[in-house]
Structure formats: structure tokens, C-alpha cells
Amino acid sequence: MRTFGVEEELLIADPADGLPLALAADLLDVAVPRSGVVGGGESGPEAATLKSEFKQEQVEVNSRPCRTAAELRAEIRAGRALSDKAARAVGARVAALATPPVFHATPTLGNQRYATMGTEFGLIAREQLTCGFHVHVSIESADEGVAVLDRMRHWLPVLLALSANSPFWMGMDTGFASYRTQIWNRWPTAGPMDVFGSAEGYRAVLSELLGSGVPLDEGMIYFDARLSRGHPTVELRIADVCLYAEDALTIAVIARALVETSAAEWRQGGPPSGTISPLIRMANWKASRFGINHQLLHPLEQQPYPAADVAAALLRHVRGALTEAGDLALARAGVANILRRGTGERLQRQAYGQRRRLSDVVSAAIASTHQDGELSDAGLLSL
Numbered sequence: 001m002r003t004f005g006v007e008e009e010l011l012i013a014d015p016a017d018g019l020p021l022a023l024a025a026d027l028l029d030v031a032v033p034r035s036g037v038v039g040g041g042e043s044g045p046e047a048a049t050l051k052s053e054f055k056q057e058q059v060e061v062n063s064r065p066c067r068t069a070a071e072l073r074a075e076i077r078a079g080r081a082l083s084d085k086a087a088r089a090v091g092a093r094v095a096a097l098a099t100p101p102v103f104h105a106t107p108t109l110g111n112q113r114y115a116t117m118g119t120e121f122g123l124i125a126r127e128q129l130t131c132g133f134h135v136h137v138s139i140e141s142a143d144e145g146v147a148v149l150d151r152m153r154h155w156l157p158v159l160l161a162l163s164a165n166s167p168f169w170m171g172m173d174t175g176f177a178s179y180r181t182q183i184w185n186r187w188p189t190a191g192p193m194d195v196f197g198s199a200e201g202y203r204a205v206l207s208e209l210l211g212s213g214v215p216l217d218e219g220m221i222y223f224d225a226r227l228s229r230g231h232p233t234v235e236l237r238i239a240d241v242c243l244y245a246e247d248a249l250t251i252a253v254i255a256r257a258l259v260e261t262s263a264a265e266w267r268q269g270g271p272p273s274g275t276i277s278p279l280i281r282m283a284n285w286k287a288s289r290f291g292i293n294h295q296l297l298h299p300l301e302q303q304p305y306p307a308a309d310v311a312a313a314l315l316r317h318v319r320g321a322l323t324e325a326g327d328l329a330l331a332r333a334g335v336a337n338i339l340r341r342g343t344g345e346r347l348q349r350q351a352y353g354q355r356r357r358l359s360d361v362v363s364a365a366i367a368s369t370h371q372d373g374e375l376s377d378a379g380l381l382s383l
Contacts, residue, residue: 002323003065003257006076006248009058010083010094012215012371013128018362020057020129021092028052028060031086048079050086050283054114055106055129059083059094065138065357066215069253069327069344076245080370090262095365096248096344097297098131098166098240100181101358116216124187130180130301131241133163133233133248135255136233142199144263145227149202151262154299155226156238157283158314159251161307165344166290169190169356173358177345178240179289190222195272202227208349224284238284242366243344250334253327257318262322275302311335342369352370 031050054061060078066072083094106126120127122327123243130280141146162175172196176182185191188208196202209215224238238254242248283297286304290296306311314330315322322328344365351364 001067001258002256003067004072004252005063005065005136006072006252007063007132007134008076008096008207008248009133010061010080010241010299011017011097011100011129011131012057012059012087012092013095013100013362013366015093015363015366016153016359018105019064019213020106022056022106023087023090023092024052024056024059026090027083027086029083030120030297032091035119036355036356039081048082049084049259050079050083050181051284051311054117054125057100057106057129058086058131065136068251069330070323072252073245073249076248080245084370092154093290093366094270094369096131096165096204096241096243096245096369097348097362097365098163098178098344099169099183100129101168101348101352101361102171103129103169108308110212110334113216117220121187125181128187130166130183131236132180132184133239133241133251135236135239135252136228136376137236137256137259137267138233139227139259140232140265142202142227143264146199146202147272148234148259148262149193149223149225149264151270152196152225152258152273153192153195154273154275154283155258155314155317156192156236157280158296158299158310159255160238160240161287161291161343162311163251163343164287165240165243165348167345167348168352168358168361173195173352175348176289177343178288181242181288184222184286187220187222189220190232190276192284193223193225194277197272199378201268215263220285240344241363243347244371246334247338247343250331251340253325253331253334254314254318254320257321257327257331260321260324261318275299290354291345292339293342308339311339313317 049062051060063075087094166180169179225236292307296310298305341349348361351361
């Protein structure tokens, strides 16, 4: 069974007024003892690790590679708890918000690479306080990884819709379910990728992009999914950080099944996706604009269908891999819960609607980030 793990970018916020706080270095000082090991252990609730990100107002939580959904669920919850414990120690909290509801552009702090990005990319870098959710799934080779990228590219917008968690930006309701996607896609290498054909083709594309002098290095290749530079994994990067830990788990198990399904298609001689990148960009846009609240482009037909129908199509596509991993019931229940309850964008808007205070949005998000939700089977049979 393929291992999988996640990276969650979390917002560091003032629990009173909801403003982002540039305290990542302080959180790491609290969480990482002089031994350099977060929590000092290799197993149990201290296994997740923390690291700084592009902005000091966010912290990244990395899980270990896991084999089962139960293991990953424990990692996600432990990582959120570990980061929040460190945040509390410095007078803050962490919230799984993909964009801060209240925010003003800030300078980029941290290492020299980030400083150079801030200089080179101007306002794009200053405004780049967004939090994503990345799923790593193990692969056997670069050839297999590129074959997976070529065959799952048209399904990725559905994962974006299921994760949408960023309706507010600069103190306003943007009208989007995932406005993070719009902000993120201002980077020149972000978005859907063309079919590469082979590992050599993938490396050739990266070489040409880097040769343009626009991206500073390979770390700035921000495709919706890519080969990881440091791990033998495919990295799916399209999703917002999920407000609810159970939604993160649902998306992760579907992502693993999508990788396995795509690899199996390749082994059986199945062709890459024939969907042109501009249409995938349209699908991303609709997922960003509406989330699960309206229509999405169907990955097989590239025509608008109700979001529930498109989500069901994704589950049918990966059903065999989910069954083999023992994750079918969890994935079906997780998607049903998302469709019934809504993603994080719905809770944010509901919290704001009560008193029209953005600080209430952050307070509600902090509570939801750390709640121990369980999946129910409501609507399960319909999927």
C-alpha cells in the first residue's frame, strides 16, 4: 500500500481581534527544543513536525508518512494540537484558514531565498499570505510519478472544490469559495500542467522554465501537482488548507486513491488525460468561485454538472483503489459530510453573518480547527 502524508499551512492569529501575528519564529523556539526534534519523540502525539513558511504569520505542520487513514488522522490532529500549544505559549492561536479574513500586505521575513522572492515578485510576494494543503503520495519511480501527473490532472479541480476555505480577503467577502486560488495563481508557474509524457519530458519542461530566469529555483515550480524534490512522492498542491481535520483526511485518502488509480491506468496502457490545460484552468476557476455550492465542470465531459454529481464521479473513478486500501466507507462518508455541512467557506460566512465581525470568523475557525469531529454516514448511499 502506498504511504501518504500531508503538509498543512496554518495561520497564526490573535485570538482577540483575529489579526495575523508574525510569530512563526517564536512558535518554533517554543516547539523545537535544543535537540532539534519537535516534541523530543519519534512516535505518538509528538511525531508531527513544524517548520516556518514564506510568511512569519503562518506555520507549516508536516505529518510522517502513513500507511493507514487512522494513522494519518492521528498525525493531523497531533500536528494541529502541537502547533496550537506553541502558539498559546506566545499569546496566539493557530487556525486552518486558507486566507486571513483581516490582513494587510506585509514584508517577507525569514531566509535569504524568501527575501529574494520578496524583492523579485513585488506585491505578489507581499500579499502571499495564504495557507494550502499538500498531500504527498509515494511512487516507485519518476516515470510512474509523471504517468500519474499526466492521468489525474483533470480530476484535481474536484479536490479544490471539496477543500474551499477562503472566502474573505483584505476584510471583504470576495464572492469566491476559494479566493486563495486566485491569489496563488498570480505566481507565474502556478496552475494546471500540460501532459509531460515521460520523466525526461517533465525534466525538460522544468529546465526550460528555470532557463527563463523567472522562477528562482525548482522550489518555485508551483504546478497543481508535481514530483517532490526531496521525497519519492507525487505532491498534490491544489487544495486549500481544510478547516476541519476530517475534511483534510477525506481529501488525503481520495488523493492517494487517485494516484493509485492513475498508476494502474498507466500500467495497463491507458492514455494520459486528453483535456487541454485551458479547460482545466476553467474547471479550477469554477471550483474556486463556487466550491461545492453550485456547478463544477465534469472531469470526463468538461460540461457543468451539480457539484454532488461531480464528487460522485470522482468517487466512482477511484472506487477500486479506495476499496483496496480499506478507505471506501471513510471517503464516501467524508464527501457526504462535506456536501451536507459545507466546506470551511460556509462556516466562515455563517460566523460573519451573525454580527458582521471578521474577528468572529477567526474565533469560529480556531474552534473548528481543533475540534474532534467524526464522520457520519449521512447521505452515504447517494454516493
